[in-house]
Amino acid sequence: MICQLDFQSDIPIYEQICRQVKFAIGNGTLRAGDHVPSVRELAVQAAVNVNTVARAYRDLQAQGILVSIRGTGLAVSPEAPSRCRDDRLEMIRARLSTLLREAILSGIEMDEIRSLVDAEWSRLHKEVRASKAV
Amino acid sequence: MICQLDFQSDIPIYEQICRQVKFAIGNGTLRAGDHVPSVRELAVQAAVNVNTVARAYRDLQAQGILVSIRGTGLAVSPEAPSRCRDDRLEMIRARLSTLLREAILSGIEMDEIRSLVDAEWSRLHKEVRASKAV
Amino acid sequence: MICQLDFQSDIPIYEQICRQVKFAIGNGTLRAGDHVPSVRELAVQAAVNVNTVARAYRDLQAQGILVSIRGTGLAVSPEAPSRCRDDRLEMIRARLSTLLREAILSGIEMDEIRSLVDAEWSRLHKEVRASKAV
Amino acid sequence: MICQLDFQSDIPIYEQICRQVKFAIGNGTLRAGDHVPSVRELAVQAAVNVNTVARAYRDLQAQGILVSIRGTGLAVSPEAPSRCRDDRLEMIRARLSTLLREAILSGIEMDEIRSLVDAEWSRLHKEVRASKAV
DNA sequence: GTGGTCTAGACCACG
DNA sequence: GTGGTCTAGACCACC
Incomplete structure (x- = not known):
């Protein structure tokens, strides 16, 4: 590990x-x-x-x-395995929630968020795959 | 304020x-x-x-x-006004990035994230609109 | 005035x-x-x-x-006229002194100071003349 | 320190x-x-x-x-190290600038400034060298 | 041991 | 009235 x-x-x-x-x-x-x-x-x-x-x-x-x-x-x-997955999902949901709340309050639009999510996801996905290859 | x-x-x-x-x-x-x-x-x-x-x-x-x-x-x-907006967007991007990275590492799929985002967004949007109405 | x-x-x-x-x-x-x-x-x-x-x-x-x-x-x-001129000269001398002391302590050379003085002086002179023309 | x-x-x-x-x-x-x-x-x-x-x-x-x-x-x-050095030079330049602007506005001539700089510099240089010798 | 946060209150210069 | 500086002391999380 x-x-x-x-x-x-x-x-x-x-x-x-x-x-x-x-x-x-x-x-x-x-x-x-x-x-x-x-x-x-x-x-x-x-x-x-x-x-x-x-x-x-x-x-x-x-x-x-x-x-x-x-x-x-x-x-x-x-x-542990199933628990970890549930925990993570819940933790991510919670943090996503506060993140989105702030986004809404500061006047950011849904479209901006969606494109951010897509862009970051694909960027990180490549990065992670690359590091695993090593 | x-x-x-x-x-x-x-x-x-x-x-x-x-x-x-x-x-x-x-x-x-x-x-x-x-x-x-x-x-x-x-x-x-x-x-x-x-x-x-x-x-x-x-x-x-x-x-x-x-x-x-x-x-x-x-x-x-x-x-300040333009700066604040840029700052907020960047801060949100950064936090979203670490959030997604963890999601990927813990084996969560893109679909799950997308539906989470949509669900939370609409929930919060109503909540915020309601509080403004007050 | x-x-x-x-x-x-x-x-x-x-x-x-x-x-x-x-x-x-x-x-x-x-x-x-x-x-x-x-x-x-x-x-x-x-x-x-x-x-x-x-x-x-x-x-x-x-x-x-x-x-x-x-x-x-x-x-x-x-x-007033003669006094003002003397006062100003003395005040400038005093501030120049502390400024130069710090410059020496932080390892700056006389040449650098001289060129700084010349550069700033001519720059400011133009600026001041321009503002008077208005 | x-x-x-x-x-x-x-x-x-x-x-x-x-x-x-x-x-x-x-x-x-x-x-x-x-x-x-x-x-x-x-x-x-x-x-x-x-x-x-x-x-x-x-x-x-x-x-x-x-x-x-x-x-x-x-x-x-x-x-930090490179940054600190740059900062000091810039700080000295800025203070010199306001100093000279005031000198110009109060009717002092370039020659007077130059001789002041030379006089103070050599005076301080001796002083600093002496204190280092201690 | 380290820094960080918060409170409470005094004093000052400025407008 | 405004903010800025400094002090004193309590409490916390982290290593």
């Missing part, structure tokens, strides 16, 4: 880690039962404080996404 | 004030040369500390949205 | 008025014994609060630049 | 701090990536309130001079 972090983002590092794990589960990179990297391993890989990874994993356990398996570390729970 | 603040939001109050002022300029409620309410006045209206309003206004000055007219208060700068 | 004010400058309006009067005396536009416009007249002309002009004139009286002539208003004092 | 403040100056303290930081970056005392002292630390060192330092740092962030590294403090941005 690769972990791309943005240290200057206003989203906390631990939260970014949580999301990336959920991404990986949501799109099938991680499946139910798979082990996630150990806290120390991921901390080194991502050049991050161990506590930060620990907190992310703690949150994911609390959400039932990860389960602890005695002596071997943490693994993706059976319910 | 009305100022609706959400004290529970994770967006700082001063930032919310900035945005509302920009909204008001963007959609023509405030025009170039208009005075904004005094810091004290808005502070009372919004039930917020004077310094908080002052900070918002200071940021807006730094961004060239407001200009200080010595002893008489702050006014909307000539460039 | 024309009075060009910059309402967005960080120099107070009353101070700008003082300087402009001194300019006018320094370069011969106003001579010893000439009347300056009345407080109200100048306030209207310059679109400024009456108190502001009053304060400027008060300061100029305190400095002996203007003298009050009973019933007729304020006039340029006999000593 | 040393921070020399003048509490009598009419330049706000936070502004003085900004300048000193920029100066330190401009002349290489602080390099890209270096951490600046923490707000609390500098506040103690300079005998100033924490908020005052915080405001200076916040302004520097808004200008892109400093970047925040979550939980670890603030660091000099990669673009």
